[in-house]
Amino acid sequence: MNDRTENLLLALPGLLLLALAFLLPIGQMLALSISGPDGPTLDHFVRFLSDPYYLGVLWRTVRLSFLITLICGAIGFPLAYIMTKVGPRLRLWLVVMVILPLMTSVVVRTFGWMVLLSRSGLIPQMLRDFDLVGRNFALMQTEIAIVVGMVQVLLPFMTLSILGVLTRIDGRLEEAARTMGCSFLQTVRTVVLPLALPGIVAGSLLCFTLSASSFVTPNLLGGSRIQVLAASIYRSVTSAPDWPFAAAQAVILFVGILLVLLPYIKLTGGKNG
Amino acid sequence: MAEVRLQTIRKSFNKTAVLHGISLDIRSGEFISLLGASGCGKTTLLRIVAGLEGVTEGRVEIDGRDVTSLAPEKRDIAMMFQSYALLPHLSVAENVRFPLRMRGIGNRDEQAEKVRAALETVQLGHLAERKPRQLSGGQQQRVALARAIVSNPKVLLLDEPLSNLDARLREDMQVELIEIHRRLALTTIFVTHDQEEALSLSDRIVLLNAGRIEQQGTPDEIYNQPATSFASNFIGSANLVPAEIVDGPQGPVARLGDGQELALATGETARGTATLAIRQEDLSLTTSGAGPAAKIRTRVFLGARNRYVMTLAGETLRALTPNDVVLADGAEVRLTVEPARIRVIRG
Incomplete structure (x- = not known):
């Protein structure tokens, strides 16, 4: 047996699992999305894309996912950078702190946010007490609530992706930049940021795909008024069982994420990783 | 500038x-x-x-x-x-x-x-x-x-x-x-x-x-x-040998730990306990003749030269010689050094 067949053999169980658990359901979903009473049809897609309500849901999903990814990056990069600069003990504590939320279920965390953000919850109450907002101010069932909840869920993915790349950057490069006339911020911009790009891209991809397909947090924090695509799919399946329409929405979500991934992958492919 | x-x-x-x-x-x-x-x-x-x-x-x-x-x-x-x-x-x-x-x-x-x-x-x-x-x-x-x-x-x-x-x-x-x-x-x-x-x-x-x-x-x-x-050892990795500087019949000599003597330059004024710094390339080895006796421990072939590691009065010495000087391990050799090439460091 040569190396090639040996490698193939070793990869076989994984490939098999992938085919059974991933490719097969996706195929099924694709088939379902174009199934109609009288043979294959694109009606479900037409219905989705011609209805302003559903287009609004799609737009909100994409918009919120971008916003969440952006905020995760804006918090995650400095956090990861600081983690590479502090001593090993403090770094361990910071890593634990970042990972800790992952150890409780998303549902529990989201209920936590519901308590904090609800009308009589801590945060709106405090803002009202300081007269920073009006009496009718609410946070629950707004897009802000979804963003806050999702950022907390996804921040570890962004931070750890960036941290992995940052720890491999030679610290002397930053020192060299300083001796060549860069201030601290210029060093971060011209040296650290470009070299951390692969980590930032990986983290952004994770954040974007996870938030575009997330269901629990947006559903609980956004309520029924503010729907995202995953919640809309859920409703299509549960309230008026319409499997083909749900499948069509899932395909649109799938293709949408794929379209976002492509330029990203190109972006990293050209740079040195 | x-x-x-x-x-x-x-x-x-x-x-x-x-x-x-x-x-x-x-x-x-x-x-x-x-x-x-x-x-x-x-x-x-x-x-x-x-x-x-x-x-x-x-x-x-x-x-x-x-x-x-x-x-x-x-x-x-x-x-x-x-x-x-x-x-x-x-x-x-x-x-x-x-x-x-x-x-x-x-x-x-x-x-x-x-x-x-x-x-x-x-x-x-x-x-x-x-x-x-x-x-x-x-x-x-x-x-x-x-x-x-x-x-x-x-x-x-x-x-x-x-x-x-x-x-x-x-x-x-x-x-x-x-x-x-x-x-x-x-x-x-x-x-x-x-x-x-x-x-x-x-x-x-x-x-x-x-x-x-x-x-x-x-x-x-x-x-x-x-x-x-420290300087003489670091620069040119000179040999450092503790010695007692005394007056001999023909001027100052350095008495080593085992009583053997090395002639020093006549102008040397230091007396008493001192350290001799002798460069590796300044030591010449002969099988016969005058000078303190040392025992060869190892030869290291360096191409153009040989380095000999030897023991003299309980101290380890290194000498660089031309590569045609070939001595067996364990051989007894006589050391000669140009008196002016020995540096005496007080204390």
Whole structure:
């Protein structure tokens, strides 16, 4: 047996699992999305894309996912950078702190946010007490609530992706930049940021795909008024069982994420990783 | 071109003192070497001049201006790192242009011209568009050098820049450094643990030992008149032999631990307990004749020469001989040394 067949053999169980658990359901979903009473049809897609309500849901999903990814990056990069600069003990504590939320279920965390953000919850109450907002101010069932909840869920993915790349950057490069006339911020911009790009891209991809397909947090924090695509799919399946329409929405979500991934992958492919 | 003045620099890391009050004046255009074993504080001192490390106490002046608490980017220095520290995401030309861009020196065309000239200086003009990882170690080294000199800094700091190169490239780079220094006359501080490098490159050598200046002087002074036993052992790795200096019938002699005697120069004035510093190449070995007897332990073949490790009066001695002197392990040999070549260090 040569190396090639040996490698193939070793990869076989994984490939098999992938085919059974991933490719097969996706195929099924694709088939379902174009199934109609009288043979294959694109009606479900037409219905989705011609209805302003559903287009609004799609737009909100994409918009919120971008916003969440952006905020995760804006918090995650400095956090990861600081983690590479502090001593090993403090770094361990910071890593634990970042990972800790992952150890409780998303549902529990989201209920936590519901308590904090609800009308009589801590945060709106405090803002009202300081007269920073009006009496009718609410946070629950707004897009802000979804963003806050999702950022907390996804921040570890962004931070750890960036941290992995940052720890491999030679610290002397930053020192060299300083001796060549860069201030601290210029060093971060011209040296650290470009070299951390692969980590930032990986983290952004994770954040974007996870938030575009997330269901629990947006559903609980956004309520029924503010729907995202995953919640809309859920409703299509549960309230008026319409499997083909749900499948069509899932395909649109799938293709949408794929379209976002492509330029990203190109972006990293050209740079040195 | 600028002079650098260090005044009683002290530096501690977590209460461990690394530098114990170093004062040093470096003349404008001087090539000075900080020489010492690893851990002696030479790199820390260099990083203090660069501003990458603060001082616990003391004062750093560049060109008459107090820069002790000035950030590195405001010091108008250039530093070359042992690991080269080329920016991997930029091309060779962009790397060399980096300090010009960051310091806002010249417009785009002038920068391009300076980059071209600097790369010509290190003979790498043809590789300007490559990425650093596509270059060999020696080429990366020369890019780092071009990047260090391109902005015509007041002070050029070199942190063991040659230690990652193989022997042949190192010799080439030494010549290149000497010629560049002669042409640009940059004030240069060179950190090295390699005494040969320090001897061949410097106008002045500062020998550091455990955070203090052990001795400083021209390469000639440091090599021929080591002031302390550390200096003579470190430079030229001389043999150090404890001895008692007494008056013999024909002038002063050194009495070794086992009673054997070595003749000293007639002008030698020291008496009593002392340490003899004898260079490896100054010892000649004969199987017959006068002189103290020593026992050969090991021969190390070095190509052009042989190194013999032997025992004399309980001390380990090393001698460098021409490679046609062949002696068996365990053989008894007689040692002769030109009396004037023995340095007596008191105490």
